[in-house]
Amino acid sequence: MGLVAEFDIHCEHLPAVDAAASVPPATMVLELQFNHGNRPVFLLTVTGGSRDEIEAAIAGADDLTDCTLVGRAGDTRRYQTLPVYSLEEQLGPYLDDLSGLKALATADAIIERIEVTPDGWTQTGWFADRETFDEFRTFWQRNSGFRLRRLTRDGTPEPPGDGLTDRQDEALRTAYELGYFDIPRGASLEDVAAELDISASSVSERLRRAQTRLVEETVAPTWPPLLD
Template sequence: MGTGGKPADDGAAAVPGGVRAGLAIHGTGNCPVVTASTAHDGPITGVNWTHAGDTHTEEFRARDPDAVDRAEGVPAPTSVVDLGDERVYRYDRPRNGRCACRIVEELDCPIADARAEDGVLVLTLHLPDLDRLRDVVSALDGTAELVEVRYLVQGAARGDGASDRTLVDRGRLTDRQSEVLRTAYRMGYFERPRDANARDVAEALDISPSTFAEHLATAQRKLLDETLAEN
């Protein structure tokens, strides 16, 4: 017998999980902001851009104007406004070539935040699922020397409509463990059926299969410790 209240809607749309990912893109080569960051003390922030005709304009904020002015191998920046503790600059360059941010945008993925530090471009993306993240990483592989997922926050909707978010911090992994995971992933070790077996991946890494298995197990355990930890 009803109580007069509004009945529950069992057919309500599910709350999307989605992911928030932080990508560190190493070795982009053709980004003047990233190049300028190698001479800058601390991160260059507020990186954004626009296209007008054949011109690509990048704007950014820097706390050390002298470092930006003396950066080598980049066009002379234009100072737009002095904000006291930092200054806003712009670079104008031809709209050609393949830059990392443009590749991400061409995948219909807005960039939530972009900054550069020590020659590394760091992007924050909000994506519908992990498959989309894989698409982004794969597309960037042809432009960058290394694409690193620094952190991943995944939201999975529970039956009550609440979100169960998991933070995965790859900073817990050693460089070697990251390399093992990355190589195994790229070679299709985690595919079903597998595109490469343990021996194939070990040979690519120039290590023994037993050493590969040890690194892989340790890396997976670290990530699972965070993913499956009780709150």
Template sequence: MSTVMEFTSPADEFPLGTVFENLPSVTVELERLIPHETLVIPYFWVRGAEAEDIEAAFEAHAGVVNLELIDSVDDEYLMRAEWEGEYYGILTALAESNISVLSGVGTKDGWNFEVRAEDRSAVSEFRTDCQAHGIPIEITGVHQLLAVHGDDYELTDTQREALVLAYERGYFDSPREASLEDVAAELGITQQSLSSRLRRGHRRLIAETLADP
């Protein structure tokens, strides 16, 4: 059975985090990772700054060898980055342990990750790898992947908790009875983390119930 792990890490732990030095108000959210030969190429959304300022902030880091603006929606920008192959950080450790990133949200205060492994041995391998390379992480939760009401929707229990609480508090009502801030405060997480859990939970439910197989 798949295992879901949540952990945190300092803001500057890998090159994506250097943007906070020059743009402390931005939020970075990982979209997906693409393994490519010896590189791990992340796609990520950045919000809270202009595109040219974001590109300049990332390009200032010596480890980043390529940065590309892929798309933009309102004031959010989808970026694609590559960094030097010898740089070894969290994303490399995750890729080598064959662990999938469910969500990764970074601010100047740090990174919050939710990842999925096929079994607990991959989690142990990842922790050992981080220790061996001096990568600071703090694991905040480890649990099994939860199926909802017997259906194979493959929501994590944190996604289900967020969706159900948002529904119960009236976040999805019109007009809304509760704000994103209200629900996040009750869960004890940031608004960015809650937004990520709701979006990924919606994606999983739609993929399993409405979309063509």
């Protein structure tokens, strides 16, 4: 039976990381279109943040070029952009084991989600067995940094929300219980922050990331992009 894993790769040299670091309030999810050779087209789904700041961050990134807005829905925008370098060219100077990186491309695994963070990627994927997962884990442990968030057996569909971190789940539940999502609103962001004993900006970020994840699991797979 296979495995489903979610993990952080701490490597600031990964594609689009510079862009994500320039707009930390936004959530940026990367899809790689591998049918375009060794420099796959990138699709970036960005939720939150200022449109001008997001597009300036993408345009200013040294590893991205030819950015085009292809669709939007609310505060979520989808961009198509091209990588300046192949993955080997971009990471080669910083990895001790470039052949190991190439081997991962042919492993029995499917990476279905990549969230770009200010210091690397958070990946969620399916792995044929523990040995295959260990190839990914040991490679990134040797070459950069790795932190496992979640590891489960496949075979049982997960209900929406299982991909949330514990802190995101706690923030979402607390906000709901206090009436933050009521109409009219029964609690402020500051009320939720006080209950969790963290800053209002931290609550805002956790709620935004949690809501983005829920939309991606339930709504996003079925919605057509709206032309700008």
